Amino acid sequence: xxxxxxxxxxxxxxxxxxxxxxxxxxxxxxxxxxxxxxxxxxxxxxxxxxxxxxxxxxxxxxxxxxxxxxxxxxxxxxxxxxxxxxxxxxxxxxxxxxxxxxxxxxxxxxxxxxxxxxxxxxxxxxxxxxxxxxxxxxxxxxxxxx
Amino acid sequence: xxxxxxxxxxxxxxxxxxxxxxxxxxxxxxxxxxxxxxxxxxxxxxxxxxxxxxxxxxxxxxxxxxxxxxxxxxxxxxxxxxxxxxxxxxxxxxxxxxxxxxxxxxxxxxxxxxxxxxxxxxxxxxxxxxxxxxxxxxxxxxxxxxxxxxxxxxxxxxxxx
Numbered sequence: 001x002x003x004x005x006x007x008x009x010x011x012x013x014x015x016x017x018x019x020x021x022x023x024x025x026x027x028x029x030x031x032x033x034x035x036x037x038x039x040x041x042x043x044x045x046x047x048x049x050x051x052x053x054x055x056x057x058x059x060x061x062x063x064x065x066x067x068x069x070x071x072x073x074x075x076x077x078x079x080x081x082x083x084x085x086x087x088x089x090x091x092x093x094x095x096x097x098x099x100x101x102x103x104x105x106x107x108x109x110x111x112x113x114x115x116x117x118x119x120x121x122x123x124x125x126x127x128x129x130x131x132x133x134x135x136x137x138x139x140x141x142x143x144x145x146x
Numbered sequence: 147x148x149x150x151x152x153x154x155x156x157x158x159x160x161x162x163x164x165x166x167x168x169x170x171x172x173x174x175x176x177x178x179x180x181x182x183x184x185x186x187x188x189x190x191x192x193x194x195x196x197x198x199x200x201x202x203x204x205x206x207x208x209x210x211x212x213x214x215x216x217x218x219x220x221x222x223x224x225x226x227x228x229x230x231x232x233x234x235x236x237x238x239x240x241x242x243x244x245x246x247x248x249x250x251x252x253x254x255x256x257x258x259x260x261x262x263x264x265x266x267x268x269x270x271x272x273x274x275x276x277x278x279x280x281x282x283x284x285x286x287x288x289x290x291x292x293x294x295x296x297x298x299x300x301x302x303x304x305x306x307x
Contacts, residue, residue, distance in 0.1 A: 083258075090255040105288045109236035112229070114260040116288045129286050136282035140275050141240075141261040145248050 006032035007138050008146075010061035012044040012078065013037065013096075014070045021123055022065065022096070025130035031138040036061065041073030045081060048088055061091055062143045066113075068097040068104060079111045090144050094133065153284050156207035157183045158190045158224065159242070160216045164265065168211070168242070171272040177280040182207065187219030191227065194234055197292075206292035207237055209283050212259075214243040214250060225257045236290040238283060 009026060013019050019037050026035050036058070038044045044066075050058035064082075068075035075095065082088045092114035097104070100118045108116050117133060120126045137143070155172065159165050165183050172181055182204070184190045196204035210228070214221035221241065229235045240261040241254050251262050263279070266272045283289070 086256075089258075090252060092255065092260065100288060102291070106236065106290050109238075109290050110232075112235075112258040114238070114258075115282065117286055118288060132278075132281045132286045135278045136261065140278040140282075141263060142246060142251050143262075144252050144255050 006034050007063065007143070008059050008061045009033055009035050009063050009065060010044065010047065011035060011037045011065045012041065012070070012075070013065070013067040014039045015067070018067070018119065021126050022130065024123070025127045026134070028127060029131065029134045029138070031134060033134070033138065034059070040070055041075065041078035041081075044078055045073075048082065048085075052087065060146045062146070063137050064091055064093040065096045066093050068095060068099060068108070076107055076111060079108065079113060083112050092137070092143075094137075153177060153179045153208045153280075154205045155179050155181050156190065156193065156210045157181060157242075158185075158187065158210060158216070158221070159183065159213040160185045161213070164213070167269065167272060168276075170269060171276045172280075174273060175276055175280050177284045179280065179284075180205070186216055187221065187224035187227075190224055191219075194228070198233065208289060208292075210237055210239045211242045212239050214241060214245060214254070222253060222257060225254060225259060229258050233292070237292070238289070240279065240283075 011019065011022055013022065023035055023037070026033055036047065038047050047058050051060040066075050066079060075097065079093055082093065094115040094117060095108045095113045096117045096119055098119050105116050117129055120129060157165065157168055159168065169181055172179055182193065184193050193204050197206040212221050212225060221243065225239055228239065238260040240263060241259050242263045242265060244265050246264040254262055263275055266275050
């Protein structure tokens, strides 16, 4: 069994509290994963551009978790940008955000989000959400080999 | 209190034995679901046209499970078609196929598939995969509500516990 290979997740999230909660939740998952965190859409684009060059500090993510409400470039604008990139568009992006408005849900799926999860303020509930997300993406679905 | 609407899954699969196995796997799923089966990309398109028209026997799916290897219009061609549709493009499409080739995985994710499952062999593994799939899509994920036009009441999509 190849233990060096683990799933790379990029979290695009500006709130430090939520960054910590999601980091903890992913850290508890049985399936090995490496989490990289950026605090804005702009930083995420920078990260992904570096990953294209094979930068070992910025490995290409297998999955992106994306908050919608961020200052500057919002989540939807970032999603639109990445889905227009011929290379990066193959990375599944799951929206993980506080909003549950129908228009946010609809717009995200129109922009080809691969899921939409509403954050919970309860760490236990967030843990549960992340566990089901991980079970699907890490243990059920195949991912693009990088 | 949210009204519960049974989720509708559209299976696009030509192999009769696989249709049966998938139906069996989903029948024991904790999330109550209605499975609609078509055997080709062309039939799937016709089904979805009927859904759009509000035909009661062709309810709009909440999720599409898509085989890749089918005669005529293959899975990738169907996927490309549906993702170009303004309304249908928001329905998640999960590939469920025998191939696990890197190329098939890459191409389908590029076409905006929302998951790629290699068909498990045993019923038990299949049930587990379908359970993980339905808990992700129908319990924790929010989805776009595609109300059927002929329904008189407004339904809220099932909101996960």
